[in-house]
Amino acid sequence: MSKSVQIIDLTEKYGANNYHPLPIVISKAEGVWVEDPEGNKYMDMLSAYSAVNQGHRHPKIIAALKEQADKITLTSRAFHNDQLGPWYEKVSNLTGKEMVLPMNTGAEAVETAVKTVRRWAYDVKGVPADQAEIIVCEENFHGRTMTAVSMSSSEEYKRGFGPMLPGIKVIPFGNLDALKQAITPNTAAFIFEPIQGEAGIHIPEDGFLKAAYDICKENNVLYVADEIQAGLGRSGKLFACDWENVKPDMYILGKALGGGVFPISCVAADKDVLGVFEPGSHGSTFGGNPLACAVSIAALDVLVDEKLSDRSLKLGSYMQDRLREIDNPIIKEVRGKGLFIGLELTESARPYCEKLKEEGLLCKETHETVIRFAPPLVISKEDLDWAIEKVKKVLS
Numbered sequence: 001m002s003k004s005v006q007i008i009d010l011t012e013k014y015g016a017n018n019y020h021p022l023p024i025v026i027s028k029a030e031g032v033w034v035e036d037p038e039g040n041k042y043m044d045m046l047s048a049y050s051a052v053n054q055g056h057r058h059p060k061i062i063a064a065l066k067e068q069a070d071k072i073t074l075t076s077r078a079f080h081n082d083q084l085g086p087w088y089e090k091v092s093n094l095t096g097k098e099m100v101l102p103m104n105t106g107a108e109a110v111e112t113a114v115k116t117v118r119r120w121a122y123d124v125k126g127v128p129a130d131q132a133e134i135i136v137c138e139e140n141f142h143g144r145t146m147t148a149v150s151m152s153s154s155e156e157y158k159r160g161f162g163p164m165l166p167g168i169k170v171i172p173f174g175n176l177d178a179l180k181q182a183i184t185p186n187t188a189a190f191i192f193e194p195i196q197g198e199a200g201i202h203i204p205e206d207g208f209l210k211a212a213y214d215i216c217k218e219n220n221v222l223y224v225a226d227e228i229q230a231g232l233g234r235s236g237k238l239f240a241c242d243w244e245n246v247k248p249d250m251y252i253l254g255k256a257l258g259g260g261v262f263p264i265s266c267v268a269a270d271k272d273v274l275g276v277f278e279p280g281s282h283g284s285t286f287g288g289n290p291l292a293c294a295v296s297i298a299a300l301d302v303l304v305d306e307k308l309s310d311r312s313l314k315l316g317s318y319m320q321d322r323l324r325e326i327d328n329p330i331i332k333e334v335r336g337k338g339l340f341i342g343l344e345l346t347e348s349a350r351p352y353c354e355k356l357k358e359e360g361l362l363c364k365e366t367h368e369t370v371i372r373f374a375p376p377l378v379i380s381k382e383d384l385d386w387a388i389e390k391v392k393k394v395l396s
């Protein structure tokens with residue numbers, strides 16, 4: 001029995017059955033390439049759902065991890081640590097926001113955003129206690145905690161987990177009239193993904209992000225962009241909201257914030273919003289730990305120094321054009337921004353992901369019929385051409 005089969009058996013025997021992974025074990029990685037225990041190499045076209053935008057084990061990020069691991073890894077927030085201040089400054093400069101609040105996972109940052117906007121509604125907007133409302137979009141994905149699941153429109157994500165968090169209103173993605181109608185005096189925030197990732201790379205019509213911002217401003221509603229997956233270079237801009245030059249009231253960031261090396265997430269907003277917290281009102285033992293901050297500083301430096309947003313923009317439109325050349329009636333649509341690409345089929349995408357795996361290319365189906373392509377943004381043109389030929393072979 002191969003090592004891979006043994007490991008999969010153990011996972012299936014002891015692991016909770018909450019994922020449906022492709023039957024492959026990964027034990028090593030570098031850049032865009034990963035390797036199984038038998039030494040077979042594959043190209044990673046998923047990047048851990050856009051957490052590895054900087055490429056696997058980027059040498060500068062690994063160096064920062066090792067250097068910090070030799071000094072101190074955790075203080076809790078009972079004390080200051082020497083990495084947190086410089087990390088705050090870096091995220092503040094990048095987002096243009098005055099304040100930052102660190103967490104660990106994306107869903108925790110979403111929780112933080114929800115607490116912030118509710119408290120803001122209570123303290124600043126004067127919404128009566130327990131009456132704050134939040135508007136979200138159909139087919140959103142904000143994570144798997146109870147708050148994030150309560151925001152979901154998917155019955156499958158919610159089944160048996162109730163009662164859900166109250167005060168959530170769901171509108172169709174990209175629908176400005178529905179947004180206007182959903183707003184009441186108790187609305188605290190509109191929380192949305194500027195490009196919906198898990199839904200199958202849904203891109204709103206041009207003008208939506210800006211028009212939705214204007215509606216929020218007219219009604220004193222906070223405009224909160226969940227850029228956990230679409231942000232940090234993935235869509236061909238530093239933030240997906242940059243496509244319409246919109247500065248949200250709050251950014252929610254995660255995934256590539258830690259360069260795929262260490263978990264870190266955050267929300268960033270100005271003082272009039274994120275200033276609502278006082279000591280004891282929110283926190284996390286690991287949030288803002290020195291290891292995560294040191295890694296994140298390096299991860300953000302790599303993103304900026306290597307101009308990964310520009311690479312994503314250029315290589316992304318190249319890849320989309322090449323995919324559109326494939327002539328096969330099962331292809332319904334190729335859509336994307338930068339290297340954030342969805343290829344929608346008229347039938348289940350899973351068998352094609354399995355065939356691509358046999359060809360040495362790892363990607364994953366989303367929403368049944370969509371193959372998501374999101375390679376590390378450091379991918380070379382040669383490697384991308386290799387990947388495109390494999391996709392052509394499997395889909396032609």
Ligand SMILES: Cc1ncc(COP(=O)(O)O)c(C=O)c1O
Nearest residue numbers: 105106107141142143226228229
């Ligand atoms: C837009 C968005 N928000 C939140 C999350 C949740 O992040 P995490 O899995 O780190 O909790 C994800 C994860 O895919 C996401 O894509």
